[in-house]
Amino acid sequence: MAAPAAGSGPGGSSAVGGGVPGGVVGLSASSSSVNPFLSDSEEEEAEEEEEEEDDDEEDNEEQEDVSPSNPRSGSLHVPRSLPEEPPLHAGPRLTTGEPGRLGLDAVAAQLLRDQLLLTALELHTELLETGRELPRLRDYFSNPGNFERPAAGPACQGISQGNPLVEIWDRAGSVSTLDSLDFARYSDDGNRDTDERVTVLEFELRKANETIQALRVNLTLAAENEIPLQERKNYKSSPEIQEPIKPLEKRALNFLVNEYLLKNNYKLTSITFSDETDDQDFELWDDVGLNIPKPPDLLQIYRNYGNHQSVTKASADVAVGVRDDDLEPLPTGEKTTELQALEQSPIVQKLEDTIVKCSNEKAALLDQIQKLERYGCLISFFYFFYFVYRKLSPAFLQALLSFCRMSADSRLGSEVSRISDSENGVLLMLGRCLPHIVPNVLLAKREELIPLILCTACLHPEPKERDQLLHILFNLIKRPDDEQRQMILTGCVAFARHVGPTRVEAELLPQCWEQISHKYPERRLLVAESCGDLAPYLPKEIRSSLVLSMLQQMLMEDKADMVREAVIKSLGIIMGYIDDPDKYQQGFELLLTALGDPSERVVSATHQVFLPAYAAWTMELGNLQCHLIPTLLTKIEKLLREGEHGLDEHKLHMYLSALQSLIPSLFAIVLQNSPFTRKVKLQGETQPIEVTRFPRPVSPLQDVATIIGSREQLAALLQLYDHQLEHEGTTGWESLLWVVNQLLPQLIEIVGRINVASTACVHEFSRFFWRLCRTFGKIFTNTKVKPQFQEILRLSEENIDSAAGNGVLTKATVPIYATGVLTCYNQEEDRKLLVGFLEDVMTMLSLSHAPLDSLKASFVELGTNPAYHELLLTVLWYGVVHTSALVRCTAARMFELLVKGVNETLVAQRVVPALITLSSDPEISVRIATIPAFGTIMETVTQRELLERVKMQLASFLEDPQYQDQHSLQTEIIRTFGRVGPNAEPRFRDEFVLPHLHKLALVNNQQSVDSKRLDIATYLFEAYSALSCCFISEDILVNHFLPGLRCLRVDMEHLSPEHEVILSSMIKECEQKVENKTIQEPQGSMSIAASLVSEDTKTKFLNKMGQLTTSGAMLANVFQRKK
Template sequence: MAAMAPGGSGSGGGVNPFLSDSDEDDDEVAATEERRAVLRLGAGSGLDPGSAGSLSPQDPVALGNSARPGLPGEASAAAVALGGTGETPARLSIDAIAAQLLRDQYLLTALELHTELLESGRELPRLRDYFSNPGNFERQSGTPPGMGAPGVPGAAGVGGAGGREPSTTSGGGQLNRAGSISTLDSLDFARYSDDGNRETDEKVAVLEFELRKAKETIQALRANLTKAAEHEVPLQERKNYKSSPEIQEPIKPLEKRALNFLVNEFLLKNNYKLTSITFSDENDDQDFELWDDVGLNIPKPPDLLQLYRDFGNHQVTGKDLVDVASGVEEDELEAFTPVISNLPPTLETPQPAENSMLVQKLEDKISLLNSEKWSLMEQIRRLKSEMDFLKNEHFAIPAVCDSVQPSLDQLPHKDSENSGQHPDVNSSDKGKNTDIHLSISDEADSTIPKENSPNSFPRREREGMPPSSPSSKNTVHFDKPNRKLSPAFHQALLSFCRMSADSRLGYEVSRIADSEKSVMLMLGRCLPHIVPNVLLAKREELIPLILCTACLHPEPKERDQLLHILFNLIKRPDDEQRQMILTGCVAFARHVGPTRVEAELLPQCWEQINHKYPERRLLVAESCGALAPYLPKEIRSSLVLSMLQQMLMEDKADLVREAVIKSLGIIMGYIDDPDKYHQGFELLLSALGDPSERVVSATHQVFLPAYAAWTTELGNLQSHLILTLLNKIEKLLREGEHGLDEHKLHMYLSALQSLIPSLFALVLQNAPFSSKAKLHGEVPQIEVTRFPRPMSPLQDVSTIIGSREQLAVLLQLYDYQLEQEGTTGWESLLWVVNQLLPQLIEIVGKINVTSTACVHEFSRFFWRLCRTFGKIFTNTKVKPQFQEILRLSEENIDSSAGNGVLTKATVPIYATGVLTCYIQEEDRKLLVGFLEDVMTLLSLSHAPLDSLKASFVELGANPAYHELLLTVLWYGVVHTSALVRCTAARMFELLVKGVNETLVAQRVVPALITLSSDPEISVRIATIPAFGTIMETVIQRELLERVKMQLASFLEDPQYQDQHSLHTEIIKTFGRVGPNAEPRFRDEFVIPHLHKLALVNNLQIVDSKRLDIATHLFEAYSALSCCFISEDLMVNHFLPGLRCLRTDMEHLSPEHEVILSSMIKECEQKVENKTVQEPQGSMSIAASLVSEDTKTKFLNKMGQLTTSGAMLANVFQRKK
């Protein structure tokens, strides 16, 4: 074994079986480096192994007395590695030290060396491979330390192959280690304890843990790689970003994480801790504590502040701008060089803002001059080209020999591309030069991509090009080869080139386009074949190509086909795709003009008008509006209007009709034929009456304002449009005495409401001061709440006028005119005051006051009218007209006032539509006074309270008026007249439902309790409905108990025993609130007291009173029968009460008796069923189990069926 070691070629057992080939290579490289080190230290001055300066393996001091016999090769290698003079020892290589430590089993020292090298970034392959090999740490059972394994001679002894370390599988200092170096936890020195049985289990547990951690790491790395690959920008896009710096490259995930880390670090450094916490929460997938979480092996950049400061040290280069029509030749640039060089020297270096502005202005001027120059040159070039084309139109092209012409067709296109330029191409054939002269015209240059165009070549490359003029044609001349081959031989020879023009595609490929016209022709032929093969999701990418070809193609038939493809490009285009097509159609229309739009685009729309897909019809409807500005006005007001009218009347899709309405609005903005006014009005009425809310909303937002603007121009807004709508409302009210069509009323009234902004704009524009409204000096600000919020921008008064500044000036003059000078000579405003308002007030008086919807609609209309025309107009023009009609004074009180104006809808509409427009203190006082007067007059005249109730309902819907209404009612509570107090008590019932419980407890209940102790019995009775409503809506226990006590006093106090009207009111209240009241209140109070009242009614002598009570009891019991009633309550109170009621009905109302008998029978059956079910409780479990078993079997059988739906249906058919 000792003899094999020095030789270095032995293949004995001394070779470590775990070392790979790369390890052997590393050893050889290390040995070579050691020999070179010896030569550098000086030839012939080898180190004596026995000298003091040497460090050999046999040195007991140097190597800890770990020398072993039989390693002379190693000793000599170490001696050579430490070669040098005796005085200055050579520097020992780290690899040699590592090898020595491993040989001598100083594994912990080697591990520490490996860790330090790893941390310093100088990882040693020998140590890495050793510690990553789990076999080096597995103990072989039964092998004592220092002995080789049985049957392997010298396994633990000599290292073969030039001093390589021996196998350590049997070393005495071996560690029992798990198969990984990922954690030091797997080094367990305690495994050699006496308890040897746990050794395997512990090892398996550690290995499983490490395996799991490794898998998680791999998974995380794979996820990072996947994300990086997904977001990797393609090569072509990166080129685009580099060539066009203004295009922002999308942020990469790694960049985003790095920026997030820097931003969070900046926030923390500057004490924005809350912002940092929020930022961390929004990026919960990132650990901001550790930079390594951003990515692997990524250096941390400086903080944001340092980056910002460093940015100022870099000079930002300006962008080179050229005109889009042409490039810039270098000789022109050289011509401008002296001009730029003669600029002031201050422009050469960055100076303050004025210098940079001067540079920018000069550069802009140069760019403008360049642009003008190139546009003029382009016009000259095109004119010359057209002249030459006309001259050479009949000129015969020189014939080319048949033997040469195929070679022209087959000339590889890539040669011209690879050359990068167009000089004379010289080709050598047997020493003979053949010149091929290529003359390319400017037209061809315009079709060459920029990177291949002459403008992009360096000057030295372009100097060799032949001069080309616009007059030169795209002809290529070939010289005949100086050969004597027959043309047939040439043709046969060239036939071996695998080219074919037999197919359509081959024909297109073989003919290279040589002009813009031929390019368009080629695109027109190819696009119909390309489109069907493009994915549906990507077809919108073809829209620019189709439109450009359709725009420039000379053949009308081809253009029609291309536009047909455009409109049929996508089967069901979504919103974005339709917008793209519409954008293209508008660009096409701008380019080709109105004649071609009419002849080419409109027929495509007409074809799709009845398409089965609504998305296609939607495209047609939107196209009509988008193309309206680019159509001839005759077509706009005839054909397009007819198309839209047909779609509005016939199309069933709401979305299509909505788009039709918007397009009609655009048409109304461009139409100028007065004869179409009445047709537009009919379309307006049809749109307003559409069953779809979407269509009606679009009508108010787009169509109606546009139509109103046209009507204003024609002078028909006041004289026709508004008056016609008012007349239709009056006609509805006349015809609807027995049943008003509220939908149509809402339709007409909402249209009038939408016309208010247009009416006010007309008043301002026709005012006496309109000529004085000039914008000069400081413009006054318009209050935010001056106008109601418009439904759309087209209903904004400032939009109609032209600007908010102009409107502000007009408003200032408007208020001044109303306050100081009046309305003399102001025809448009006088029409509003003298015709519109009186007619509206007359209509309001005809409305049924009990129709809550109508009252609400008119209230909103007057509110918008008053807010739009302003506070001065409301106070001086609107309120006086209402007050003249209402005439609120106690002198007019008489019994005949019951049919007066106070009982009509004028009262609630004036109160809620006019008096609530402004909310200053004087306005609120006026409203309170008006309501108090109305309540007093109606009460004293014994008139119906419907108008007052309508006012309370409308105002009570807004919590802002609850306090005000309670103030009005308190006025009634303390009024001297019992009639007014009684009215106030009844009004509380309407107010309780909308008021919060705090106000109920503090204001309502005290007032009701005050009224419940009123000397007048009628006032006390009037409080009962309000108490019942409180029991129905309030949930506060304390409040409910107070109300319950008050109702109990009404029922149990002897003074009320004979009060028939009180009992009737209580029964009616119980029937109304019982089903919705708290169950405990219903069970413990309502039903037992109904039972008592039914018993007392059996003893009533007066039949009329008995029947009255019985009828109300019947209604109450019918309402309560739908509630859940417990068995005890049913037996003790509900059924006995029904039986008492049946006794009354048998004598007074037999038809009710039949119904009561069925109700009693049904209740008795419920009680019997509950009684019968209780003993069968034990049987119910078995029955349920049987039913579950049956259900499971049935479902299993159903799950096994694999037949069709038709066969499955036959399973349930009865056999015949």
């Protein structure tokens, strides 16, 4: 309701009315000047001073005109528009001169004095509508102090008692003064009926609230005192039995116990306890008891228990006695009545029904109040303006203000018109408005809302609103990019720091769980990243259970590589915080899954983050040397046993790369468990660590300094480590002895079982030993690693046994030792040792007629690094000048492997001279061994002079009469031509290769030995098949290529008919092209191989069709897609 403007002024006289609403009549004239602000004693003193003024006033009143036409008449004029309303004055009309006539001011004073405030308010309203406002009533109702309840004291209580208007306004939380009284609702604008109904509803709402409060108090007291009759009888009969628990006490204890469990992270127990007490809501204390203050928690009760003195049972028996004389009889009648009254449970039910009815009525009234409150601020301001500054009529003012463009009907209008005056109000307003703001912000700028959403979610008091805001945060952007995800995750971490682990678990994790199967990978990526970022702020039980399970599920099921990569990184962070040893095996299984992932980026993340973090945990548990590394070695051994006919190189790479990533952790644990660890603190200045001391780590987590703690501490440990190895040995150094006595022998044994032809496996083990030796240092390598390899290889001339074949030298041990151990240090003595080892191996293998695969693997692995080219040429020159033809022959064959990686300068200066030297060797086998190397030079070198020298040497092999009957030389040349022809220079191919192949095919037709003739024909067929892929000019095709094919067909007709069919198709194709002269046209450049492929495909298809014995389903199978 709106009120007149605040103001104060002396009371004054007014026209006399014929009656007073509310039935107040017959008041003495002396009451007209009663001051309602004075007490009774003060008013008696004031009456004497005002008697003279009252007499003068009565004389003036007798002379007034009381006709209806006089505006100052004592009777009020009733508007014609409201004929149905009774006149304002209920009493009889008083004419001038009648002794019972009273002034309106006196009536108002008497009403205020008797605290008939509602009646006085109605009188004030009636006079205000007719334009005859009384200053006394205006001042009274505009003063907020008249309607405030004092805080304390008997005097204040006395004032408030008996003042119904004060009590009513005090119960209405939204109405504290009469400034909100809307006097316009009583104007003649036609809205009076509605406004009066609203006023009545407000009053009824306050009464309902008061009734509900009283009923809650009665119900609580009844629940507190209610004890079943049988239980009371049992208690009376046996005083030793503890008094049975009351329902209210039970619910209170249940609430406190559940609160204790939640505060101390017994969440599973709390959930079980809540399930067993499903009739109670543990979220609100009001569910326990109404109007009962919440006691302190169990911990506070326990701590305060010792502060209260309690009498033990023994002392109570001595200190307390019973004197029957002092006992007084109890009023049994009254007690029985009270007990019977309590046992009348229907009363409680009736009270509950009443509460339900009042609650429903209260809800309906609240809806109406909320509608009215929308206009409260505006109306209050308008009427303040009106009553303070102007005297416009309310109807005119309301009509005037209707032109203002203000509205509180909409949601936004309501928010705008209701400005908060507190921080809590601002949070509530943000919680209401943000869900409507976010959808209307551009996607590219929504990250600007993250601080606002997080701040509101942190501080908002309502759990549902917080949940909604966090849901908005995780769904803020449809497909967040990297920068946007980073902003969201930064906000989540800030939220976690602010609210603590409990709320992070209860509010943030459910949002992650909802997004775990989202259709957009960017959203799942956000979940995977948030699990790692939030790990430090979660309870440890949740980290090792729920979060670990979430990440495991995403690693197994998610198909997006980037999501699994983020999962691996988050798993690494989790491993840095997890402390439950029972989860060790689960972590190991996740590690194997991650290492075997098909995505390279996932495997890379595993080596960079997950594996080092897991290794750090295994170091703490003491499982690195006793479980993790031995388990991986066992899996490698099993893989080698099962892969005798086909090794799974991918799995071998997976396990070996994991072992390689564990080397820094292994070295760190060796240092930490060394005998000199305690001496580190006693050292002064230490030498800085050399830059090349350790291999470059693939991630900071694999840096030994990071694992140890600092580079200074690592430098001190390394200094003592080298001194210990060099002077004091490894006695009592269990961790290092395990490496020397168990790890190295097992690794060397595994190396000996690897197929030396597998280049990938040799490379992986070489890199492993290289990192192992570089990490553990040069002294360790020279004193612990090299002796064990040398013991197995036994390179000495006494061990040359052609019968036994010296099998160890033919295995992968040789290339792995040469490239993994001997190359880890590059000083002059190390290079000499490597050169001597390779020379010995080449000599041993040559003299024992053993396969050269191990030596070739060494050359291939070392040849990939240009730094070793000179060294390898030195080894080969040792073979070139060796006295044994077997060694020279081996050296000649090794040049073929080296030429492809060596630059042309070295080829011209070192390779070609060595080959020419060997090509004139007395032994024919040595000369033949140089042919593949010459062919490789023709394939890779571009220098004209080098090519001419090689061409001349090959021509001498073909044209020199001494080689005419050298079958092995001819087969070697044909095989070399077929290998290098397609990639050689076209001029060399057309002018040298094809003509000599034609000659060799023609000569082979006269070969009398069928076995030799078939060998040459087979190699020629392979050479022509390879060269058919090249573009061949018409002249060469007619003069050399086709004649060579015809000669070869003659041999195949007698020796290998299956090859003759393909040769015939090749010849036919070439002849057709020559006849149509299409070779020079664009389509003529199509290679003969393409035609052969199409012809072969047609032949296979026709053969397939010919094999079909039934049509229908069998025919359909031909066109079925292979799965």
